Amino acid sequence: MLFYSWKISYSQHGRYGKFERWKTINNEGDARMEIAICGVADVPELASLFVEMENYYFGHGVVSYDDMSTYLADKVFSTYSGVTVVGARKNGVLVGFATFTLMFPAPLCSGQAFMKELFTSEIARGQGVGKSLIRFIANFAIKHGCSRLDWTAEKSNPKAGAFYLSLGAALIEEKQYFRLEGGISKSFLHVLSDHQNRADQMVAYGHRKKQSMPRQS
Secondary structure: OEEEEEEOOHHHHOOOOOOOEEEEEOOOOOOEEEEEEOOHHHHHHHHHHHHHHHHHHHOOOOOOHHHHHHHHHHHHOOOOOOOEEEEEEEOOEEEEEEEEEEEEEEHHHEEEEEEEEEEEOHHHOOOOHHHHHHHHHHHHHHHOOEEEEEEEEOOOOHHHHHHHHHOOOEEOOOOOOOOOOOOHHHHHHHHHHHHHHHHHHHHHHHHHHHHHOOOOO
């Protein structure tokens, strides 16, 4: 897993009017691209793209369209998910998406944006969709007081790494990435239980030691 960071500022990327929605024209000038924050109403379109992403990374048929639709509505767009979904449309067709979150605190009273997913449909790759989505997120983050945009990429995907570096992102080699996985609740409970047992033992030891000390007259 590689960790990338993109320092962002107004002078570096400019503004695009309303951050919730903006339009641009691709290099060929033959198709309009619209970038907009998505909501629950976009689940039917998003589900198809999310299924395509799952098929791309994990094999065809791993998740059904119906299951993905339910997952998006109940989890991704739930009150507690903390993630924003951004979609890219060309000629009205949803061809890419990204997910991100804004995190506080960060150094010098700023914030940090973190991009979790970035995916472009096969029919639109190489047409600037990914770059437009990242630019949108960067500008949105600036508006809300963030000074950097971070994300990760797999070491097994050097093409993606080269693309990110071409945007001016820095590869943060000194960072370490940690994970609890596979029965995460059990892992947490085991760690917490172990720490609690040690704390209880220390308290009990201190109590016994105090009781064993001779009283001073």
